[in-house]
Amino acid sequence: METLHQILSPDFLLRNSVYTSVLVGFCCPLVGVFLVLRRLVFMGVALPQISSMGVAIALSLPLWLGYLTAHGSQSGHALAFAGSMVFTITAILLLAFLERRGQGLPEGRIGVAYVVSSALSILLLATNPYGEIGWLDLLKGEVITVSNFDLMVTGIVLTLVLAALALFHKEILLVSFDRAMAITLGKNVVFWDVLLYLLIGLTVSIAVLSVGPLIAFGFLLIPALTAHLFAHNMRQFMTIASLVGGAAAFLGFWISYQWDLPVGPTDVVLLGTLYAAGWIIAQLLPGARN
């Protein structure tokens, strides 16, 4: 309990890390719900990795252009955010477009994107003299060193995403559930699709920069899958997913601080445990599941 008091104290040295984890924990599942609904779970795996590759490429650009630098925290993060955004949004739009055309194997394309982006990230890291010093932490998603600026950017971006999801929930849900009906009602389905993909891209980018690709994936999908076991309607689905994500982020931080474990993997293992427990409960108590 002493550790809990420390974490909750306003003077806690790592308070920005706690706030960032919890913010990502609350917000990522709300976007993840739409990945689950649109059966884009594999996209949820690949996008954080593509985002990481975008970070690696963006941070390698100055080196390729002859500006050798280890990157100051703010300029480095701005560059990393830009790279992450560009690659994530381009990838999601391209993959969604190809899937909409209905040709080839969508899972195959997503798998190739995942494995190539993972390999390219490692290659870029290995060939950059500042990789180990400057941005290995970024790619690993070390939640320990979060500046006030990073926290502010994360807060602003996620608030914008949540506001857009809340405002346009009915349009995004309609286009996801019944595209044909949306067209007959005069909705611009391409616009709403692109908006949803932009929101997913923004969330993935900021989550990868804040907590790393592994945790971003964990928070995008596992809370949504856990919530789907018990929710009876869309409101419950989104609320439970968000609460599971936020609670797991806080508990994960607490556990990792208590036992000196890395935060990210602790969060993901905790989420996986919650999902497994939820699945068992849903099997044992049929009345509890949806």
Next chain:
Amino acid sequence: MNESLIRLDGLSIGYNGQPVLSGISLSIARGSLTAILGANGSGKSTLLKTMLGLLLPVEGHIETTAAAGKPLVFGYVPQSTQFDPVYLLTGVDVALMGTYGRVRPGRLVPPAERAFTHDCLRAVGAQEFACKRFAELSEGQKQRVLIARALTARPDVLMLDEPTAGVDHAATHAVMEFISQIRTERRITVLLVTHDFAVVSRYAEQIIWLHQGRVLQGTAKELLTPKRMAEILEMETD
């Protein structure tokens, strides 16, 4: 009754620029109940989707005569089997979607629209099960919810894609009686795609029969006589 609401002029329909049916020229009368009849793969659903604007015509064009210069409002009832059960939507949630065409983005559905949706659910006899998960309803119950959703759009034209597929005889009769009734009460033009000759002969005033690349149009009395049907089916055996 004879005023033309939709006119198809030299229309070719298909996918990716490849026609599956060409040279379609016909008209749909305002207030009529028209059945689109044909074998699997004859282009029935493609024709319906083209008229709805879900597919672009390969060639030709579609003219609509809307009232007071406003575009026609379509109420679309797709096949109930096409929906993904992963969505945690109740029958009410699904029916409410029909109002989204009138509710601007970023706005909540107003109470009056919610009340109207419940009226439509009541009218189709779906009120009892409307609060249940849509995915868990029987096919007949889903059809009723989807018809209610189409009605909440306040349509000029109701387009139904095989509304009685997977529905037993009694439910088929109930659904079709209801469609006939609301057509009369709300002065709606109805187009339905079906394989069911019994439904067509009993309820349809006009028939569009798609057969081996040909489009035959006429009344049930003209097309569904034993002599005429034998002529048409002989075309198939030849």
